[in-house]
Amino acid sequence: MKITYDNANRLLKIEITEEIDHFMAEKIRNKVDFEIQEYIPRKILMDFEKVSFMDSAGIGMILGRYKTAKMLGSSFCITNVKPSIKKILEMSGILKIIPIVEK
Amino acid sequence: MQINYDNAMTIEFLSNPNNEAFARIAVASFIANLDPTVEEMSDVKTAVSEAVTNSIIHGYENEKGIVKIKVGIINKTVEIEVIDRGKGIEDIEKAKEPLYTTKPELERSGMGFTIMESFMDEMHVESIIGKGTTVFMKKIIKD
Ligand SMILES: Nc1ncnc2c1ncn2[C@@H]1O[C@H](COP(=O)(O)OP(=O)(O)O)[C@@H](O)[C@H]1O
Ligand SMILES: [Mg+2]
Numbered sequence: 001m002k003i004t005y006d007n008a009n010r011l012l013k014i015e016i017t018e019e020i021d022h023f024m025a026e027k028i029r030n031k032v033d034f035e036i037q038e039y040i041p042r043k044i045l046m047d048f049e050k051v052s053f054m055d056s057a058g059i060g061m062i063l064g065r066y067k068t069a070k071m072l073g074s075s076f077c078i079t080n081v082k083p084s085i086k087k088i089l090e091m092s093g094i095l096k097i098i099p100i101v102e103k
Numbered sequence: 104m105q106i107n108y109d110n111a112m113t114i115e116f117l118s119n120p121n122n123e124a125f126a127r128i129a130v131a132s133f134i135a136n137l138d139p140t141v142e143e144m145s146d147v148k149t150a151v152s153e154a155v156t157n158s159i160i161h162g163y164e165n166e167k168g169i170v171k172i173k174v175g176i177i178n179k180t181v182e183i184e185v186i187d188r189g190k191g192i193e194d195i196e197k198a199k200e201p202l203y204t205t206k207p208e209l210e211r212s213g214m215g216f217t218i219m220e221s222f223m224d225e226m227h228v229e230s231i232i233g234k235g236t237t238v239f240m241k242k243i244i245k246d
Contacts, residue, residue: 021127022156023120029210053127053145055152056218060210084145091201091221092214 010042025057049080108175146222153215154185162189188235
């Protein structure tokens with residue numbers, strides 16, 4: 001996982017590089033929540049370009065970070081979602097509340 | 104292991120969350136010579152990951168236990184069983200409903216069974232309270 005913070009735009013960019021299953025989702029959750037609380041960014045962008053695998057643990061992980069963001073008044077978007085991941089997100093219905101942005 | 108398959112294998116491992124990746128990769132490499140598409144491979148890996156995770160976090164609730172996976176191949180049909188001797192499921196129909204989860208505090212989404220059902224060609228569950236759960240799945244690899 002690579003996390004960068006753009007101070008001028010108060011943008012926290014989270015590039016996930018791991019396979020997202022229950023085991024990894026827990027580690028990602030802890031790290032990302034820590035960073036969000038550290039910076040209190042205005043915008044959070046989670047990038048899935050380097051994610052080669054995701055199961056339903058990803059749904060809970062994304063939704064949970066969206067909730068953390070919302071609680072702190074930050075916006076939350078996801079990007080670079082490949083078809084295999086999109087299929088799972090669509091099934092869960094979370095794309096109705098969490099926007100995918102194209103870069 | 105049944106001898107009347109074209110090919111078959113069984114693996115057993117401890118219910119360590121670390122093994123979720125091992126399990127799906129082991130099954131994926133076993134079926135690789137059927138020449139599945141990227142999508143078919145990803146469907147099987149995801150379904151195995153769901154079933155194994157369920158055994159670890161729901162079946163054994165993070166206590167130590169053994170998860171067993173049996174894979175059998177006939178022609179281009181892959182049959183997979185994921186077996187645990189954990190606590191079992193009280194109401195299987197309810198458990199299979201989308202968004203139903205007994206562990207929302209772990210950020211579970213309740214989509215595991217829905218994903219297994221839609222990514223595989225067949226899926227059914229047998230479970231006995233206090234004895235354990237077996238998930239049967241079938242995937243036909245297209246020519
Ligand atoms: N192997 C199992 N042993 C015991 N309970 C299980 C097992 N698999 C699934 N369950 C039950 O079925 C519910 C739904 O499972 P699932 O659709 O995978 O959602 P999730 O894992 O997100 O809770 C679980 O919350 C759990 O109560
Ligand atoms: Mg599950």
